[in-house]
Amino acid sequence: AGIRPLIALCKAHDAGNLEEARRWHHKLFPLCRDMLSLSTNPIPIKAAMKLVGRDTGDLRLPMTPLTADEESTLRNTLAGYGLL
Numbered sequence: 001a002g003i004r005p006l007i008a009l010c011k012a013h014d015a016g017n018l019e020e021a022r023r024w025h026h027k028l029f030p031l032c033r034d035m036l037s038l039s040t041n042p043i044p045i046k047a048a049m050k051l052v053g054r055d056t057g058d059l060r061l062p063m064t065p066l067t068a069d070e071e072s073t074l075r076n077t078l079a080g081y082g083l084l
Helices: 004-014 018-036 043-051 068-080
Strands: none
Touching: 004 018, 018 043, 018 068, 043 068
16 A cells, blocks of 8 residues: 555646546545544554554654554454454
């Protein structure tokens, strides 16, 4: 998966193919919604990147890591989208 779907969305938009861009948006939005409902951005994004092997380092205060329950939910969310 990676960033390719987002690139496809942007390329479709830039080419004026709004129908294709809309399809990509509707495919990606649920994942974004599910991840960002866990905590303030970028906390769940950084946690997700770490889970898929792309550790981006520690958060700076005042941000704090996800709780164990939130991380479990994130892990299940990523697995549900085939990302783990």
